Amino acid sequence: MALLNGFGKEEYPNGDSYEGAFKRGARHGSGTYYHHDGSRFEGEFMEGMMEGTGKYFNSDNEVYEGDWHNSQRYGHGQFTYHDGTIYDGKWQCDLRHGQGLMRYADGGVFSGNWANDRRHGQGQMTFADGGQYQGAWAEDQRHGYGSLKLQNSSTYDGEFVSDIPEGKGTLYDADERSQYAGEFKAGLRSGEGKCEYLKSEDKFVGQWLLGARASGLMFCADGEVERVGFLNDKLIRREKLPIEMQRRLTCEANGEVYVAPDPPAPEVATVPAESENAVAPSADASDAGSRLGSKGKVGSKEGSGVGSKVGSKAGSRMGSKQSIGSKKEGGPPEAVAA
Secondary structure: OOOOOEEEEEEOOOOOEEEEEEEOOEEEEEEEEEOOOOOEEEEEEEOOEEEEEEEEEOOOOOEEEEEEEOOEEEEEEEEEOOOOOEEEEEEEOOEEEEEEEEEOOOOOEEEEEEEOOEEEEEEEEEOOOOOEEEEEEEOOEEEEEEEEEOOOOOEEEEEEEOOEEEEEEEEEEOOOOEEEEEEEEOOEEEEEEEEEEOOOOOEEEEEEEOOEEEEEEEEOOOOOEEEEEEEOOEEEEEEEOOHHHHHHHHHHHOOOOOOOOOOOOOOOOOOOOOOOOOOOOOHHHHHHHHHHHHHHHHHHOOOHHHHHHHHHHHHHHHHHHHHHHOOOOOOOOOOOOO
16 A cells, blocks of 8 residues: 555544655644644644644643644643633643733733642732732742732732741731731741831731741830730730830840940048148147047036037137137137136
């Protein structure tokens, strides 16, 4: 039997058929291959294989148009799915692989890298509700560092694990009007974190649990710093801190270096300088003072009031006489009668 060359038609035992160009009995050139399930391929063949460019219609009313290699989608092509979703991008071994753009039926759009038919690598997704994500993907899920913007203008920038926020990140909550920076677990604020409340201008720094404050420090808008505790995000403990501790904590929270104030200098007792004209009392004056002191002691036996008056008057006269007597150089002061 002669091998087919040129245009021809051939039917196969499984119910498939081919109509198109042949070369030495093999499908080669332009042609159409009909499958028994209703799907068909229109395009180029080489040595019996789909090769080059072609259009494939499957039984689910889906269409691929693009490049082929060894009867597989390979290169650039566009696939229209039965629900209206359209993929336009790179293919490898019949799978989406490389840069591609997917327009989903619900209005969502993904532009980025694909690997083995899944979103993998860097990519940007615009969701049907208006939210947006840009960042890392792994196995069709957000995984790694990325930025998420929700429909209500809330934003999250940080780490993702298996499609949810996990690890370190920052969250702007548009409804709460707050800015949080810290740790996340299972998509919630959990662990160590700092949150600034833009409406009240208060700031909380401390531990979070399942999206709620647990314990830490509250930096109030009026400058006060308090140690606080919460249960289910309700304040249950409030402790005011010493002023110096408040100042130190405020500096540390603002990233500043706290410098402790110098301790107050000890008071130094000042001794008044002696007058240049003053003359040291002579030995006789000292003796007179001693005798006066002795008389004062005797007087004290009659009563503390009397002794006080006597001593006071004697001292007064003594000081007066000594001052006058200082004019006599070397002379003893006048003695006070006992």
